[in-house]
Amino acid sequence: MSNATQHLEGPIGRRTRSCATELVCRDCGYRTALEERAFKCPACGDGLDIDYDYERAGAAIAERGLEGRPWNVWRFEELLPITSAEAQARVGQFAGHTPLIHADRLGAEFGLRKLYLKDDSTNRPSLSYKDRVVGMAIARLLELGKDEVGCVSTGNVGTAVAALAAKAGATAYVFYPGNMEKGKAKACRALGAQVCQLDGNYDQANRACRELSLASGIEFANITLRPFYAEGAKTMAFEVVEDLGWDAPDHFVIPAAGGTLSSRVHKGLDELETVGLAETAGTKINIAQAGGCDPIATAILEGGEIEPQTPDTAAHSLAIGAPGDGPLVVDAVRTRGGSAATPTDPEIWDAIDLLGATEGILTEPAGGTTIATVGQLAAQGKIGPDETVVAVISGNGLKTIQDHPDKAWPEMVACNLESMGAQLEDFRRIAATVA
Ligand SMILES: Cc1ncc(COP(=O)(O)O)c(C=O)c1O
Ligand SMILES: [Zn+2]
Secondary structure (H helix, E strand, O other): OOHHHHOOOOOOOOEOOOOEEEEEOOOOOOEEEOOOOOOEOOOOOOEOEEEEOHHHHHHHHHHHOOOOOOOOOOOOHHHOOOOEHHHHHHOOOOOOOOOEEEOHHHHHHHOOOEEEEEEHHHOOOOOEOHHHHHHHHHHHHHHOOOOEEEEEOOOHHHHHHHHHHHHHOOEEEEEEOOOOOHHHHHHHHHOOOEEEEOOOOHHHHHHHHHHHHHHHOOEEOOOOOHHHHHHOOHHHHHHHHHHOOOOOOOEEEEEOOOOHHHHHHHHHHHHHHHOOOOOOOOOEEEEEOOOOOOHHHHHHHHOOOOOOOOOOOOOHHHOOOOOOOHHHHHHHHHHHOOOEEOOOHHHHHHHHHHHHHHHOOOEOHHHHHHHHHHHHHHHOOOOOOOOEEEEEEOEEHHHHHHHOOOOOOOOOOOOOHHHHHHHHHHHHHHHHHHO
16 A cells, blocks of 8 residues: 555445436536546546535435534535545645635725625635635546646636645646646645646647646646535535525625636535425626636627637636536526626736735635626626625735735834935825825
8 A cells, every 4th residue: 555545445335325326417417426537428528527415415315414523625525526535635625614704995996885705815725716616626636546746827726636645645736827826836846746847738738738638647736636526616616505504695706727725616506406405597697707718708709609719818727718518607607697797917916916905815826817707707797786796706816926916015124213214205295195
């Protein structure tokens, strides 16, 4: 047994309460056992999804109740795909359960009284929503008895894989596109992962990593483990609706790159209704994409299919021009209602500053894209002043601070009362003109 899997020794076969049944192709109906190492439908090539025995899940949740459940991504384990209790115990014990914050000051700027922020910029261990999905992927890796994991990343998957693999005792190989924030690569190195930047954009890197994972037999968190990975994103829907007292919001506003988060929030909302925890059919999903990479938003706003694009935006974590789960997102928005917006890079940076100055939250461009989108949808009347809106802040601005536009400050003021007094007066004058 390898180092990574030694800790899985324990009561043999101890199972979680997962009610997952099979891997399934939503497109053609192909089904295969959960134990199979499959991620793509052999019949039609579509990505595989996880199916559940929802009747059993609903009964199990009703019987067991909510008291005493952990406040982490495993809270509704009945609706998650991991069956090994040992793998579950090893991963993501502190991931999820991020705060839902009533953004009264930001909401006032947009004329929204019930604006909430789901603040995944504080997710653990790596400060982005990716801790949810990568948590499921690493647990699956342990379930398979493997101790090496790769990933291809626009930034945050890499840091999540590096951190969660380290804690699980697995070796991580992170592949980044050429154009991304160096701080994220540095963070991966500090976390003990091997990092490689490829001479191409994300979509080119993704294709190459798929070939590498199949040739090498190494599991890739967001390629070969993808059906399991994606399920982690549902936990955001579960947490938000529970935090709102099982009263689902009128709107989610979600940033999209590959489309995993938004499509799985949709699935999670559906599941809450199916198992009888909440009525969620009225919740609309709105998509935030940067104007320099907006294939999903364009399909939503203009109709038709997704047309791949070549990304050109400072929102590097959202820069996926050929989104794998894009069609699922478009379906979700068309089914539930909702819309999209495509702010420019300057609008994204302004929105980051506005969020910081009103709510004290420093986010990266993905979160700025969400906030700019909320503002635009409110101004267009697509979100009403008294509707409950949950905007997803999916990543932390400390990771991208080097990229934020510079704002000068006085760096060499004499260290005495006279100079500092004059400086303070200056500060007050500036503050008064901003207010
Ligand atoms: C901070 C952040 N927010 C949102 C997303 C979008 O995720 P998805 O690929 O699930 O659409 C990403 C993905 O890379 C991200 O890093
Ligand atoms: Zn199929």
